[in-house]
Amino acid sequence: MRKTAGDPKATDDPRLAAGAETSSAVRLDDVAVRFRTKKKDVTALQDVSLDVRAGEFVAIVGPSGCGKSTLLKLVAGLLAPSSGEVLLGGERVRGPRRDIGYVFQRAALLDWRTARRNILLQAEMRGIPGAEARARADDLIRMTGLGGFEDAYPHELSGGMQQRVALCRALLHEPPVLLMDEPFGALDALTREQMNVELNRIWRETGTTVLLVTHSIPEAVYLADRVVVMSPRPGTITETIDVGLPAERSYATTLATAEFGAATGRIRELLGAVSAHE
Numbered sequence: 001m002r003k004t005a006g007d008p009k010a011t012d013d014p015r016l017a018a019g020a021e022t023s024s025a026v027r028l029d030d031v032a033v034r035f036r037t038k039k040k041d042v043t044a045l046q047d048v049s050l051d052v053r054a055g056e057f058v059a060i061v062g063p064s065g066c067g068k069s070t071l072l073k074l075v076a077g078l079l080a081p082s083s084g085e086v087l088l089g090g091e092r093v094r095g096p097r098r099d100i101g102y103v104f105q106r107a108a109l110l111d112w113r114t115a116r117r118n119i120l121l122q123a124e125m126r127g128i129p130g131a132e133a134r135a136r137a138d139d140l141i142r143m144t145g146l147g148g149f150e151d152a153y154p155h156e157l158s159g160g161m162q163q164r165v166a167l168c169r170a171l172l173h174e175p176p177v178l179l180m181d182e183p184f185g186a187l188d189a190l191t192r193e194q195m196n197v198e199l200n201r202i203w204r205e206t207g208t209t210v211l212l213v214t215h216s217i218p219e220a221v222y223l224a225d226r227v228v229v230m231s232p233r234p235g236t237i238t239e240t241i242d243v244g245l246p247a248e249r250s251y252a253t254t255l256a257t258a259e260f261g262a263a264t265g266r267i268r269e270l271l272g273a274v275s276a277h278e
Ligand SMILES: Nc1ncnc2c1ncn2[C@@H]1O[C@H](COP(=O)(O)OP(=O)(O)OP(=O)(O)O)[C@@H](O)[C@H]1O
Pocket: 035, 036, 037, 042, 043, 044, 062, 063, 064, 065, 066, 067, 068, 069, 070, 071, 233
């Protein structure tokens, strides 16, 4: 059951649109990934099964090299599983998917384009009509607090602002699924907190399903409905933790809740137990 602060029926949360609560947005069935290199074979993922509901926010944590990025690449169709099946919106993923948004640790903006034109690049690549794309870009610029910086070039923006531009670009085509690979890892602690608060709001406003890879346990618990904890390579899912917090979360209040303490404690225990065996 999705958690909301009040009566779910009384909200106009887009994530509660007809049927959205129960339908599967992303599904991995008994997936394994093996890489063959000249020197050795590496099993990156093994026995991974995961079902993410439409509108859900799932965070993935685990030790370095456990296959978190590999998992996102499978969902994006950038990589095929060695065995098992990956489904996006109920459809088997057979190649690169256009109906996703992807945000990486580095914003990867084009230096010679303004913030606005970096965002609109997504529309150009997809052939989204100009007027529609501009209106959507304006909405996103407002939503992410970039107003006033539309015409700035990347070097004139802070790291946090550059990541906001990358987020707008990833959301321009209204993807049902947003994949985020350690998107705030390069930001200072304060900016990272601000970005967490903004991402929580954007997630609620857009109704997008989010898969977030992060090395930060507090970030995972503050943002997610569920946190998937992975084991070292070959990456398997050790445990999935239901955070049990309402979707709308004030930062300071959330960090002081018993649910936040219990979830972060459990994840630390799992990851600690993992490193003790390494
Ligand atoms: N194209 C590839 N060829 C060979 N091995 C690969 C390839 N891509 C990933 N691997 C290996 O698969 C394993 C999982 O890599 P992946 O990048 O998914 O881990 P990760 O959990 O995201 O790591 P990190 O937290 O350090 O970013 C690693 O051992 C990595 O070296």
